[in-house]
Each structure stands twice: as structure tokens, then as C-alpha cells.
Amino acid sequence: MTIQLLRAGDRQATPWKNGGGVTREIAAFPPGADLDTFDWRVSMASVIAGGPFSIFPGVERVLSVLEGELILIFEGGPTLKLTAETDPAAFAGDIAVVAQTPSGAVTDLNVMARRGRVRARVRKLHAAPSIALTAGQATLILSLSPGVRVWHGDARNGLERHDAALFQGAEGDAIDLAAGNPATIFQIDFWS
Numbered sequence: 001m002t003i004q005l006l007r008a009g010d011r012q013a014t015p016w017k018n019g020g021g022v023t024r025e026i027a028a029f030p031p032g033a034d035l036d037t038f039d040w041r042v043s044m045a046s047v048i049a050g051g052p053f054s055i056f057p058g059v060e061r062v063l064s065v066l067e068g069e070l071i072l073i074f075e076g077g078p079t080l081k082l083t084a085e086t087d088p089a090a091f092a093g094d095i096a097v098v099a100q101t102p103s104g105a106v107t108d109l110n111v112m113a114r115r116g117r118v119r120a121r122v123r124k125l126h127a128a129p130s131i132a133l134t135a136g137q138a139t140l141i142l143s144l145s146p147g148v149r150v151w152h153g154d155a156r157n158g159l160e161r162h163d164a165a166l167f168q169g170a171e172g173d174a175i176d177l178a179a180g181n182p183a184t185i186f187q188i189d190f191w192s
Contacts, residue, residue, distance in 0.1 A: 001170040003155050006140075008162035011044075021047040023110075026164050027140055029118075029190070040113045040120060040190050042140055044162065047099065047106040056093030058115045062122040064088040064186065066144060068106035073098045082108075088122045109142065111188055121189045130178040135170040136189030145183035151176050 004027075011024035028041040035041075035056075047070065063072070065082040072080045072089065075096035080089050091097070093112065113120040125131060127148055133139070141150055143159040150157055150165050152175050157165060167175060177185060 001152065001173065002166075002168050003152060003157065004166040004168075005157055005159075006164040006166060008160070008164075013046075018051050020049040020051045021045050026142065027166050029138065038112070038114065039118045039192075040111070040138070042112075042142075042164075042188055043110050045106075045108050045110060047101055047108060050100040051098065053097040053099060055096065056112060059093035060090065060113050060115055060120065061093045062088045062090045062111040062120060064109040064111075064122060064124065066107040066109055068101065069103040070106045070108060071100040071102060073100065088124065090122075109186060113190065117192060119191050121187075123187045125185050125187055127177040127183040127185050128179040128181060130176065133175045133177065133187055135167050135173045135175050136191050137168070137171045138190040139167045139170070139175065140186075140188040140190075141165045141167075141175065141177065142186040142188065143183065144185065145179060145181070147180055148183050148185060149178045 006026055013022040013024055015022050023043050023045045026042045028038045065084055070082045082089055111120050111122050142164045146160045148159040150159055
């Protein structure tokens, strides 16, 4: 089992071609994979202006809004309003989607899994005072709050706002989290 700490301050910002925002990759598998070769990918985006989403054939997506309000308009389908209070939205990456930002800038969490290779589950949880989670084949914990402690066995680590910890090879094991104040985290599990 390996644990990798992924600090928010270490992420590189990649500007969008349309100028509507920037993306910061948190983790991808296999390591070093690009947008055409990942099995799974987790990133955060700062959305400045609405516009069409990039199409990702053969990819399942789960989108969560961390800050702001995002309206998703699906081609030939529903319109969804996402905020920090709504559940994550799952949809196929091959469907044309246009986003609107009626209240200004948005921060979102984007989870992508290559269809037929990997399945993903995204859960928003509260970790105060403590919570025990069960790991998938790979589990990424993203903290939205400062001062979250995470451990597996003897390995103990602290997470600050937007830091993450990636657990691999611990399927079925317990991951424990604790926080002195009310804390929100995302648990993202991947299975092949």
C-alpha cells in the first residue's frame, strides 16, 4: 500500500484554450498520463466564464461544485444547477454540455474514468470529529477544510484546504480521518 500526499500549492495551472478558466490536475493514473491516455483523472478547475465543455469520448465524468454556481445544459437533455450544496453530477463525457456561470467565478472538482477500464465513485462527507472510510483499489481523499488528519495504520498525515492524499493498494482497508472543527472532504474511489 502506498500513500501519496498531493499538496494544493504544488499543482500547476493549465489555462483553457477558450480562456474561460484554468485546470489544476490533482492526480491521474497511470502516472504521467495525458488527456488521451489516462485510466482515471482528478482535477480542480477555476471557471471564469461559461462555455462548452470539452468532449471526452469513452469517459465517464463526475462534476462537483466547490464554490459558486454552475448551470449545465445537456444537448437534447436536462439542465442541471450545481452548487456547493448539491450532490455531484455524473454524466458521459461524449455528450455535448454547455456551462453557464450566473453568479460569477466557480471552483469545481472533476473526476474522469475511462469507460470499460475503471469505475469511479465520488462522495462528499463530513469528517468532524472523526470518520472511518473503506478504501477502493485507489482512493483519493480531498480536503475542503484546513486541519484534517488522515491515517492508515501507522502512517499519519495532515491535510490543509484543497490538499489530497492518494491511497493505492489498500482495497478494503480502513482510512481514518479526524478534524478538530467541522470539516468537509471528498472520497473518490476507483476500481477496475
